[in-house]
Amino acid sequence: xxxxxxxxxxxLIYLFLYAPILILIIFSFNASxxxxxxxxxxxxxxxxxxxxxQILNALYNTMMIAVLSAVIATLIGTAAAIGIHNMKKLKKKxxxxxxxxxxxxxxxxxxxxxxxxxxxxxxxxxxxxxxLAHITFNIPYVILSVLPKLKQLDKHLYEAxxxxxxxxxxxYRKVILPEIMPGVVTGMLLAFTLSLDDFVxxxxxxxxxxxxxxxxxxxxxxxxxxxxxxxxxxxxxxxVLLLLMIVNIRMSxxxxxxxx
Amino acid sequence: MKNKWLTYPYLVxxxxxxxxxxxxxxxxxxTVRTPEGLAFSFENFQRFFEPIYLRVLLRSVYLAxxxxxxxxxxxxxxxxxxxxNNFKRKNVMVFLxxxxxxxxxxxxxxxxxxxxxxxxxLNTFLSFLGxxxxxxLYTQEAVVLGMVYNFLPFMVLPIYSVxxxxxxxxxxxxxxxxxxxxxxxxxVIFPLxxxxxxxxxxxxxMPAVTTFVISRLLGGGQxxxxxxxxxxxxxxxxxxHFGSAISMVxxxxxxxxxxxxxxxxxxxxxxxxx
Numbered sequence: 001x002x003x004x005x006x007x008x009x010x011x012l013i014y015l016f017l018y019a020p021i022l023i024l025i026i027f028s029f030n031a032s033x034x035x036x037x038x039x040x041x042x043x044x045x046x047x048x049x050x051x052x053x054q055i056l057n058a059l060y061n062t063m064m065i066a067v068l069s070a071v072i073a074t075l076i077g078t079a080a081a082i083g084i085h086n087m088k089k090l091k092k093k094x095x096x097x098x099x100x101x102x103x104x105x106x107x108x109x110x111x112x113x114x115x116x117x118x119x120x121x122x123x124x125x126x127x128x129x130x131x132l133a134h135i136t137f138n139i140p141y142v143i144l145s146v147l148p149k150l151k152q153l154d155k156h157l158y159e160a161x162x163x164x165x166x167x168x169x170x171x172y173r174k175v176i177l178p179e180i181m182p183g184v185v186t187g188m189l190l191a192f193t194l195s196l197d198d199f200v201x202x203x204x205x206x207x208x209x210x211x212x213x214x215x216x217x218x219x220x221x222x223x224x225x226x227x228x229x230x231x232x233x234x235x236x237x238x239x240v241l242l243l244l245m246i247v248n249i250r251m252s253x254x255x256x257x258x259x260x
Numbered sequence: 261m262k263n264k265w266l267t268y269p270y271l272v273x274x275x276x277x278x279x280x281x282x283x284x285x286x287x288x289x290x291t292v293r294t295p296e297g298l299a300f301s302f303e304n305f306q307r308f309f310e311p312i313y314l315r316v317l318l319r320s321v322y323l324a325x326x327x328x329x330x331x332x333x334x335x336x337x338x339x340x341x342x343x344x345n346n347f348k349r350k351n352v353m354v355f356l357x358x359x360x361x362x363x364x365x366x367x368x369x370x371x372x373x374x375x376x377x378x379x380x381x382l383n384t385f386l387s388f389l390g391x392x393x394x395x396x397l398y399t400q401e402a403v404v405l406g407m408v409y410n411f412l413p414f415m416v417l418p419i420y421s422v423x424x425x426x427x428x429x430x431x432x433x434x435x436x437x438x439x440x441x442x443x444x445x446x447x448v449i450f451p452l453x454x455x456x457x458x459x460x461x462x463x464x465x466m467p468a469v470t471t472f473v474i475s476r477l478l479g480g481g482q483x484x485x486x487x488x489x490x491x492x493x494x495x496x497x498x499x500x501h502f503g504s505a506i507s508m509v510x511x512x513x514x515x516x517x518x519x520x521x522x523x524x525x526x527x528x529x530x531x532x533x534x
Contacts, residue, residue, distance in 0.1 A: 006341050010353075013338050017360055017412070020371035023381060027374065035374045036384030076269050083267030095267070102278055106470040106514055108487055109507050112494050113281030116504075120284060136277040139270060168263075199366050199473070204494070214366050221370045221477055225377060233367040244362050248355065 021237065028230035035225060045231040052228065058216040061127065062196060065212065069134035070192040076135070077142025077191075078184050082176070084143065085150040099140045110137060111204030118205065125207030133205040134195045141194060142187035149183030186250050193243050196236070288504035304505030313489065317509070320486040323400070323475075324468035327407035328415075331464045332457070334408070335415035339456070342416070343423035354420065357413045365410050369477050372406055373397060376478070398480030406474040407464075414463035422456030423449070458521045466514055486510055 027035060031042035049055055084095055102110055114136065118129045157179070161171035177184075199214035206215060213232060220226050289305070291298045307313065342353060360368065375381050376396040383393040396402060426449065434444045472487030481488075486506065493503030 006344075009337060010341050013334065013412075014356060016409070017356070020375055020409070021360070021363065021368070024367070024371040024374060035377065035380050076273060079266040080270030083264055083270075086263060087267075095271070098274060098278075104515070104518055106466065106510065108470050108472065108490060109282075109285070109511055110278075112490065112503065112507060113285045114277065115494065116284045116288065116500065117277070117281040132277065136273070139273065143270075193362065197362065197364050199364065214364060217364075217366055217370065218473065221366070221373065225374055229367075229370055230374070233364075233370065236367065237363055240362050240364070241359060244359060248358075 024230050025234045025237065028227065028234045030227065033227055035227075045227045048228055049231050054211070055213075055216055055228070055232070058211045058213045061130070061210060062212040062214075065127075065131050065134050066192050066195040068131055069138050069195045070188050073135045073138035073142050073191045074184060074188040077139045077187060078146050078180075080139070081143045081146035081150060082172075085147060099143055102137055103140050103144075107137075107198075107200035108204070111201040114201070115204045125205065126210040129205045129207070130202055130210065130212070133201050134198065137198070137201055138191035138194060141190050142184075145187030145190055146180055146183040149180040153179055182250065186247060189243060189247050189250075193240060193247070196243075197240065285504045285507055288500050289508045292501055304502050305509070307502060308505055308509060313506075316484050316489050317486055319483065320469050323404055323407065323483075323485065324465050327404050327411065327468045328461055328464045330404070330408050331412050331415040332461065335412055335460065336419060336457070339416050339419035339423055342420045343426075354417075357416055357420075361413045361417075366473060366477075368410055369406050369474050372402070372409060373477055376402055397478065398482060400479065400483055402478040403475050403483055406478040407468045407471070410474065411464040411468060414467075415460040418459040418463065419453060419456040422453050426452050462518055462521045465517065470510060470514070 026038075028045055029041050029043065030038060031044060032039040084092055087095070111133070114129075114133045115125070118125055118132075123129055153176070157175055158171055161175045162168065166174065197214075198212075199218060202212050202215055203218065206212070211219075213236065217229055217232060220229055290300060290302070292301045292303050308317075342350070342357075373380075377383070378393060378395075378397070380397075382396060386393055430448055430452075431444055434448045439447065469485075470487050472485060472491045475481075475483050475485045475488055484492075490503050490506050490510070493499050493506065497503075
């Protein structure tokens, strides 16, 4: 009896979590504009998306910013993680607290403070300001993904490479980097996903004419319901789900290696 | 290893894009525009404590608190079910709580718009039963519902992770010493799960109190929260000084509550993202 009660409760909670998303996805295939009645399967809204210049443009911006910000944040973040790892305890603590600041600070504050900076230095709000903002909030997540890998690393590996005649640069490129690569890739995927997902910071740091998918969705949703949003949602949901599964599999792979 | 220079690009980046911007917010919050230029003043903060703005702050805290309590009441039993279950699909069940956290919250909020609106599925269902349609969207309840829906996983996951680490032998020992189920929960399980509860509360309360999207989409702009106030000041009114002051107040509230709550939360020191 108690077991069934638990099961029933769990099902109710999962229904609460997933029913709205599922209904959103189902109605993206609805032939008519109605949100209450099903009038037949159709890919109509997806074709509409393909013809919407504004949405295609936003998609292009979103992808470009996600890829560029993930790559640049990974470069800066990985280098920083290696440096931080070799620091003395106190200095490390200070820098790690600085790293956590953008993670715990409300997005809205990060967004508007960056907007103030960009306006202050006379940078036109648009693609570049968006990219700089995305790199900024991505770097801490890369550092937090790479650092644990460095902690697992054998301290003497680097010295051994030097003893065997490698230059410091070679030692990093051929010994250290391959060892921490899983953390680097996870960090990059995480950065890519976060960039794809961001709305609040983008909303504050973009200017007229340049828009990402979430900004487009927000301005459409503010005006009311639009089945095209359902179609975008479905595509974004499936993309993030896929990325998340890859990250998750990679992370559980790392754990099993650690246990061995 | 001498490679401290590797952190320099990062430090310079953070200085320019995190530290200086926050200083600029502080600077704007402490100045006002006068005919002779900018002048130092506490006026912006004083203005925030006028009744209309104070009411916005109170409403934000109130709605965020209610949502946090509902999340706790709904989430704690769920976390217990997840932690207590020994069956095979446990990983999948936990993963199903992680997925919505990563789905764009804008879309999750929009999903409820389509359900609650006048011609939405819920009202269609009501009229199918022969009942009159209800005004569900653009109410305070819709805003709370949106917050609970968006942030429930943030409550369940930390509590689950603490519960699943509790030593089973402690519970058995308590039972051997004659404690009944209720006593075990009250005296053993619940106190041990407090760190998870605290970080859950932080993770729900924080985004709930700062949101401007949920209140805009599900409240229809009738229920201004502190986030909406900031958005308005920066993007429509153009009063950066007042907007910065509100942001500073909000930041202080958030950082204080994190500081207080994190004393219970030793688990996440290592930087658990999930």
